[in-house]
Amino acid sequence: MATAETKIELAADADQVWALIGGFGSLPDWLPYIPTSELAEGGRLRSLATPDGQRIVERLLSFDHAARSYSYAILEAPFPVTDYRSTLRVKASGDGRGSVVEWSGEFTPNGVSDADASALFREIYEDGLKALQVGLAKK
Template sequence: MASTAATIDLPVAPERVWQLIGGFDSLPDWLPYISASVAAGGGRVRRLENEDGGVIVERLVAFDDAARSYSYAILEAPFPVTDYLSTLSVHEVPDQPDASRVVWSGTFTPAGVGEAEAAALFHGIYADGLAALRDTLAS
């Protein structure tokens, strides 16, 4: 099993960041390469469409509003992995009450590619996503 994570510190209070990203169906609000998200399964499944028309279906596995964290599994996607589980979380930065640390992490089993290649793929997705979050919050 492989894993990767990306982290970003933002000059924005954790509550404000969580308000933007904490909804499981909110990716199009801050992630420009996700053009649509359609909720299903009582809000526990999301069908995402990317800018190229690709489809990704994910299921919410855990949600903790107080801890500002949720985890999800991929049910359907064009990625070369299985057993994918990812967590998106927002934390306070010690001694900086108006700053947030956002962590996007995942574990997965590569399928047809090496661990390094699969980890690099998701690290790029997470890092690009967190940069987009920074840009959205700055606008």
Template sequence: MATTTATIDIPASPDSVWQLMGGFDSLPEWLPYIPASRLGEGGRVRTLTNEDGGVIVERLESFDDKARSYSYSILQAPFPVTGYLSTLSVHEGRDQTTARVEWTGTFTPDGVGDEEAIALFHGIYRDGLAALHRTITSHLPQGTS
């Protein structure tokens, strides 16, 4: 089993960051390479469409609004892994005006080496968190970012 984690500090309150990204169906609001998301099975399954038209189906495994965290598994995707489980969480950064966002995943590479699978998901997480940072800071009043 392989694992990777990416983190980023965002100059906004943890609650405001969670309000944007904490919905299981909210990826299109902050992740440019996922322009469409559709919920099914009572909100427990999301079908994502990436910018190339590819489909990724994920299941919500746990959700904790108070802890600002949710975990999901992949049911269908064009990734060379099995047993994928990922968690997105928002924590207080150095003070109440800074959020530390963490995206972590565990998975078993399938047909590729650990390093290649780790590099793939670390890049997805890093680029996704950078997009989240850009989305949030572009909406902050001038002089606060």
């Protein structure tokens, strides 16, 4: 089992950040490489499209609004991994004036090394959180 994780500190309040990213169907609102998200099964299944038309299907595993966290699994994707589980979490920063967003995952590499799979998802998480930071700065 391989893992990847990253976090970013933001000047925005944790509740404000969660309001933007906390919806399971909200990826297109802050993640530029996911232009569409369609929910099914009462909001527990999301079908995502990448800009080049690839499809990603994910299932919501747990959702905790009070803790500002959700976990999901990838069911179908063009990634070289299986058994993918990930968590996205927003916490108030230590000084209470900002927030920290954490994105982590664990998965089994398929046809690539643990290091390569971890690097792939770490880059996806880092790029996504940087895009979130830029998007919040524009608001």
